[in-house]
Amino acid sequence: MNHPIRPLVSAVLILGVSAFTLAGAIADGGHYYPPVTDKTTAEECGSCHMAFPPSMLPAASWKKMMGELDRHFGDDASVDAATADLITRYLTSNAGDSSGLRFSGKLLRDIAPGAAPQRITELPRWKREHREISKAEWNDPKVKTKANCAACHDGAAQGYFDDD
Template sequence: MTIPYRPIAFGLFALAFAALLFERAQAGGSHFFPPVSDPVVREECGSCHLAYAPSMLPARSWQRMAGDLKNHFGDDASVDTATTARITDYLVANAADTGGRRHGGKLLRGVPAADAPLRITELPRWVKEHREVPARDWKEARSKANCLACHRGAERGDYDD
């Protein structure tokens, strides 16, 4: 008796292909950025705005931002030293050029290696992705940083339209 290798090989190939597609679907496609999972970071950062995925900026940006929380985009976002260290450590470990490279690397395209941008909305890739958004939509959103105005799944890391 012979074992039908072709059907088994085809079945294994189909299974592997389906698993690959399922993984991409689970990750939210090409506009997925893992949301903040640390409860302290989610609470402290998310109390004023969407707790942005750390993979949206490089580590040097998060370090720069954490170093001047007294002047956080016009607000004083200061927290105690231990909380600042926890937030910084989490953001740096999951930044676009460290632990979040798989998801955030595309946002860093066109950003010089020495730059430490503070605004996700000024990254070349972000600008390119949003170039056709009408001015009225920005007015309704009240800010380009208000991702949730257009991306209802942003808190879950899904930025597909």
């Protein structure tokens, strides 16, 4: 006689193992960074470039960057004080070194405590991950800049930066 609970137990075990495997793959791969979910941050930052996941940099980086919007990588990206405060709070509370976040460990591993790097493309881990990309690939008109993640990573807007 078949026991009615066996299929249910099997399904629960399969789901559990699948979830554990997926979570491990994401955590181990180190290429997932939760995308920006705050509407104001996405709109303001995304109006000029991809709104980079906050967990890609430590809180000190975001504080410094938001405090220098009038000199934002050669442009004036100034916003009103209330908007700047909202964006700063969002970025710093979701930064890579914020409590409880586990997504940026590998990317920020080589950063000194308290450091405030301003370019994700200057992080030691980023450089190692991209060291085999030729100058010709960087100069491709579709790429234009090393900060154009979506040119090579189809899932960048969703937070996935695995090799495509």
